[in-house]
Amino acid sequence: MFSKSQYKLITSLAQKKYREKHGLFIAEGKKTIIELINSSLRLHSLFTTEDIFTAEKEKTYFLKEEELIKISRLSTAQTALAIFHVPEPSKPDLSDLIVALDGIRDPGNLGTIIRLCDWFGIENLVCSEDTVDCYNSKVVQATMGSIARVNILYINLSDFLNESATEVPVFGTFMEGENIYSENLPAKGILIFGNEANGIRPETAALVDKKLSIPRFGESGETESLNVATATAILLSEFRRRSLTGM
Amino acid sequence: MFSKSQYKLITSLAQKKYREKHGLFIAEGKKTIIELINSSLRLHSLFTTEDIFTAEKEKTYFLKEEELIKISRLSTAQTALAIFHVPEPSKPDLSDLIVALDGIRDPGNLGTIIRLCDWFGIENLVCSEDTVDCYNSKVVQATMGSIARVNILYINLSDFLNESATEVPVFGTFMEGENIYSENLPAKGILIFGNEANGIRPETAALVDKKLSIPRFGESGETESLNVATATAILLSEFRRRSLTGM
Numbered sequence: 001m002f003s004k005s006q007y008k009l010i011t012s013l014a015q016k017k018y019r020e021k022h023g024l025f026i027a028e029g030k031k032t033i034i035e036l037i038n039s040s041l042r043l044h045s046l047f048t049t050e051d052i053f054t055a056e057k058e059k060t061y062f063l064k065e066e067e068l069i070k071i072s073r074l075s076t077a078q079t080a081l082a083i084f085h086v087p088e089p090s091k092p093d094l095s096d097l098i099v100a101l102d103g104i105r106d107p108g109n110l111g112t113i114i115r116l117c118d119w120f121g122i123e124n125l126v127c128s129e130d131t132v133d134c135y136n137s138k139v140v141q142a143t144m145g146s147i148a149r150v151n152i153l154y155i156n157l158s159d160f161l162n163e164s165a166t167e168v169p170v171f172g173t174f175m176e177g178e179n180i181y182s183e184n185l186p187a188k189g190i191l192i193f194g195n196e197a198n199g200i201r202p203e204t205a206a207l208v209d210k211k212l213s214i215p216r217f218g219e220s221g222e223t224e225s226l227n228v229a230t231a232t233a234i235l236l237s238e239f240r241r242r243s244l245t246g247m
Numbered sequence: 248m249f250s251k252s253q254y255k256l257i258t259s260l261a262q263k264k265y266r267e268k269h270g271l272f273i274a275e276g277k278k279t280i281i282e283l284i285n286s287s288l289r290l291h292s293l294f295t296t297e298d299i300f301t302a303e304k305e306k307t308y309f310l311k312e313e314e315l316i317k318i319s320r321l322s323t324a325q326t327a328l329a330i331f332h333v334p335e336p337s338k339p340d341l342s343d344l345i346v347a348l349d350g351i352r353d354p355g356n357l358g359t360i361i362r363l364c365d366w367f368g369i370e371n372l373v374c375s376e377d378t379v380d381c382y383n384s385k386v387v388q389a390t391m392g393s394i395a396r397v398n399i400l401y402i403n404l405s406d407f408l409n410e411s412a413t414e415v416p417v418f419g420t421f422m423e424g425e426n427i428y429s430e431n432l433p434a435k436g437i438l439i440f441g442n443e444a445n446g447i448r449p450e451t452a453a454l455v456d457k458k459l460s461i462p463r464f465g466e467s468g469e470t471e472s473l474n475v476a477t478a479t480a481i482l483l484s485e486f487r488r489r490s491l492t493g494m
Binding site for chain 2: 108112115116118119120121149181182214215216217218226227229230231232233234237238240241244245
């Protein structure tokens with residue numbers, strides 16, 4: 001059972017302004033919730049149809065399946081819905097690679113990029129203020145639990161780059177940049193990816209030290225640019241390969 | 248205007264069995280349709296609100312916006328809907344890299360993989376018979392026009408691998424494979440990617456010569472496997488980088 005005020009809280013968290021007001025966000029699905037409970041995130045409350053979680057008893061509410069369906073935002077409700085506290089982001093550490101996003105709009109892309117950061121050991125993800133909110137439930141879902149392991153910061157990207165640019169190199173991916181396979185790629189720096197339709201904004205691009213590009217092998221010359229999440233995958237793999245193999 | 252029989256044909260093509268029966272599929276969106284008209288694909292008919300396409304006049308039908316909305320499967324209908332003939336796939340050429348998919352279910356993943364094949368000059372994509380249909384409108388949409396430039400074949404994957412395995416090496420990605428950055432990756436071969444939830448099937452895995460793995464850099468050890476489309480991006484980049492740089 002959930003109370004009327006719990007129901008109101010859960011439905012309000014679909015909106016960014018209420019997530020910000022309450023400092024809370026929603027996660028759904030058995031696997032994701034288990035990962036988040038075992039992470040450094042703080043659980044607020046758990047609504048579940050099965051007694052399979054290690055959450056504190058006083059925060060756990062058992063539901064019937066039809067009750068879970070009422071509060072779930074998934075097309076097929078999955079065992080449980082949990083509310084977690086939004087963690088306080090820390091100042092990014094410039095001694096490792098940092099990923100920066102300039103106006104990413106698609107929740108699936110952001111979720112995939114967070115998962116990639118986790119895989120490649122990128123601890124800090126810096127997002128422009130107009131990037132889609134990482135506590136949007138579609139993003140949380142797409143991260144498959146990785147959201148608990150990446151420090152995600154929303155800030156004015158130009159200010160951040162201006163402050164950091166004296167300390168570390170700033171890289172961006174462009175259609176007409178230097179070949180990533182032959183450029184020198186250091187172990188630290190900031191790696192910027194731009195909006196799905198428009199790429200990196202001119203005012204952000206002005207702060208980039210080195211423009212990079214993934215070579216195209218197709219003959220056609222007609223190919224659209226790569227999807228931003230696949231471009232992120234390729235760049236992170238190539239940066240990490242260099243630091244691993246030294247070549 | 249469209250006729251009643253045209254309306255029936257268009258709506259029927261949402262289903263795979265009718266796409267197969269008629270040998271036709273639907274593409275939507277201005278950019279995609281322009282790319283497909285300029286490709287080797289054969290146009291069947293074009294329904295558009297604007298006179299901006301170079302399609303044959305006798306195949307072009309002008310619509311009012313509310314008519315386009317009626318036949319569109321997009322949440323916001325975009326200028327035009329076109330019907331194309333499904334091309335006859337050719338036998339894959341074993342002298343270059345081939346991508347093979349073992350039970351990919353998500354249309355967005357398949358579309359992204361087709362776009363990646365196009366970018367990396369992979370001419371042949373071989374799909375197990377239970378892989379989602381590439382002429383599904385969500386897949387067509389996600390390929391951004393690349394679907395016209397990749398030869399896509401649906402076949403019994405075990406038979407194909409059995410026939411080809413004597414000629415070229417077969418690679419697959421697994422959690423416990425060899426590090427892709429240090430393995431020898433040749434310019435030709437078959438590269439298999441598995442289902443989103445279950446990976447490569449045991450009977451397919453039995454035909455793999457070399458198991459590969461993308462190293463994980465995160466500390467957590469908890470990370471889920473990578474999304475199949477991002478794994479494909481990383482593998483294709485690494486195979487092509489080797490053939491380009493010889494290292």
